[in-house]
Amino acid sequence: MPSQEARLDERVSPEELLRFLRDPRSYPHHPERVDFLQTHASYVFLVPPYVYKVKKPVNFGFLDYSTLEKRKYFCEREVALNRELCAEAYLDVIGIVRENGSWRFAREGRPLEYAVRMVELPDEFFAKRLLSEGRFGEPELERVAERLAAFYEGQRPNESILEWGRIDKLRITSDENFAQTEGDIGKTIDRTTWETLRFFTEEFYRQRAPLFERRVRNGWIKDGHGDLHLEHIHISPQGLCIYDRIEFNDRFRYVDVASDAAFLAMDLAFQGRLDLGRYFLDRMARRLNDPEMLELTDFYCCQRAYVRGKVESMTARDPLVPQPAQEECRRRARRYFALGLRYATVGSRPAILAIMGRVGAGKTTLATGLARAFSWNHLSSDRLRKELAGLPAGERPGEEVRSWLYSPEFSKKTYGELLRRTLDSLRTSASCVLDATFSSREERSKLQEICSQTGASLLFLEAQADDSVRKTRLSAREKEPGTVSDARLENFALLDDRYEPPAELSDKELVAIRSDRGPEEVLSEVLRALALRKASALP
Incomplete structure (x- = not known):
């Protein structure tokens, strides 16, 4: 007693x-x-x-x-x-x-x-600190890949572990993640993102079922680390320590090697180094002689980002955590969920989403929503045109000024600067949303050339709306102060005549979006369409 x-x-x-x-x-x-x-x-x-x-x-x-x-x-x-x-x-x-x-x-x-x-362990050799100081790169990732590959290869196949690579087992974790974050909608994640990520997860399971079964059959489900991010890697000239392996739930360790490696790739992306994340995944695939794992890594990066967003949300709810720290956790959670959305829709390569379409089609509203959802830069031709002319963005100039502001020569200058800034972004691996009419095949072709040169993915999204809707929007601009675009109803026919439909673009290069509904509904449809493409596409 x-x-x-x-x-x-x-x-x-x-x-x-x-x-x-x-x-x-x-x-x-x-x-x-x-x-x-x-x-x-x-x-x-x-x-x-x-x-x-x-x-x-x-x-x-x-x-x-x-x-x-x-x-x-x-x-x-x-x-x-x-x-x-x-x-x-x-x-x-x-x-x-x-x-x-x-x-x-x-x-x-x-x-x-x-x-x-x-x-x-000495603080100076933690990978996260080394990365911030520019001392963690490809040679260090090579050492990590070598250690992990040997760790995985040293394990014998185990049926009780292999089972956790099957979709019905994977759903236990993914369903749990969505259930445990539904209460965070409106706090650390918006409903559109939550629904898009859930849709992507289910669609990926549905379309890639044979791939998951093949991974189990080929023995790629291992007793891994389960929480492989930068803060859990200590690497010095003398040694390498990968610590804080998950102990509290075996199913979080019993994972595909692609899932284990994806955690570190995702964390590198969270720190602004998508390029190093891709490098690490490529090295793991080569060391394991497992090129097929690259078909799964964006999916698993998405899942890993979601888990981190969930954990940060949970910490933010802990009453023993000080208020400033709670707010910091919420901020990080939002970033993780946005990163997960990126993996689920456009993947890990630098990407350009070019929002194009006729006047009044709702391009800027859609571009603003996408830039906010991904936390990307939003490059607008309307704003850039005013900036180059030295004019206030929200003021419509007189007819005389507009005559040269929208002349072919100044339009060419505007698009040239738009492409230059796009190239600057891609050179720093920064993705962005472009907001411009892209009314000519020549303009679209030049953007394609830039993305091809830099290895970036490019997708045109053409906003489409009925003429009556577009005319109503143009009429409404007369009463909306601060509107950046100078196009009005009087310009409707002229601008439509100048618009060259993107007939040269294939279905892989172009998605047509009906933009004559509410902004959130349109944004949700776009993200869902991107997620569907991602779930069915090979890397």
Whole structure:
């Protein structure tokens, strides 16, 4: 029968435990300071030369640390699993007891809590920091790929693990992700993005079912890392440590090698290095002699970005997380969801979405929505024209000025500058949305040449609306102050006559969009169309 003291210990508040763990005097080696971090599931205490990690008493369904017995088991499991890729860092599991009102770390007695004890790795060699300093690139990724390939190849096929590559098993995780983020709609993710990503996931399962079965049959489902991002890679001239392998749920580790590698590629993209993400995936495919994995990596990058968005959203809901940190988590969550949307619709290559169409078709409204959804630059020919002429964007000049502002010579200058800025963006691997009529085949051809030279993907989206709708919109501009476009109803026939329909573009190069409905409905349809194309297309 436990003592009254033990029963009271079991009801100690998180605040009381944190006071103990944040006090330098609590630790046997008496560190000078305690640096405190937390995630949605753990408290982490940096006490040089060690790190102590305590699991929160939480149950998220996919992760259950709700009892002391479970927290002990998962602490021990964490140490055992991580010694395979980072043996030098994981030391042991130590209990935390309370006796006569005093807390201490102890290997005897009745523990109230448990902590994983690790060696603190030198901060200067964490991959995320190295990347920010320009010291993490292709040579370092080559070392990571070599280590991971050897890790995967050292495993024998296991039927209980291979099963987790089947679609019915994959759906357990993806369905859980969407269910657990539905309450975040309007906070960290908008409904259009949530619905698009869910549609893409289901469509990919449907269209690529034979591919998933082939991956299982060929033995590519391994006991992987499960949480492979930059903060979990420590790489120095002397060694490589890949740590924090998932212990709390085996199905998160039992994944296709494409899924494991995609996590790191996605994280590199999140840090602004889509190019390094693509390089890493290519090197993994080559080292494993598995070119087929590249057919899955955009899908898995999307799933990984979604998981990170979910985790950040969960952390933002934790009442013990300070308000400023909660807001930062929400900001990161929105970025992760936007990145997931990118993978689900246009993929990982630098991309240009060129919104074209006749006057009054709704190009700018659609382009604005897409730029916001992807967090991309929005290059508008209307704004650029005014900028080049030194005119205020929201003021319509007189007829005399408009006569030269819209002359063939000045239009050529405007499109030339639009293409130049597009090229500048692509040279820095930045994608963007172009908002212009692209009324001539010559203008479209020049844009195609630029994208071909830089290896960027290009898709024209032609906004289409009935003449009556377009005329109504042009008439309404007379009463809308600040409208950038100078086109009005009086210009309708002239501008339509100048428009060359994009008959030269194939279905792979052009998507026609009915834009005579509400902006959100049109945006949703466009994203859904892009997701459908992505689910059915080979890389």
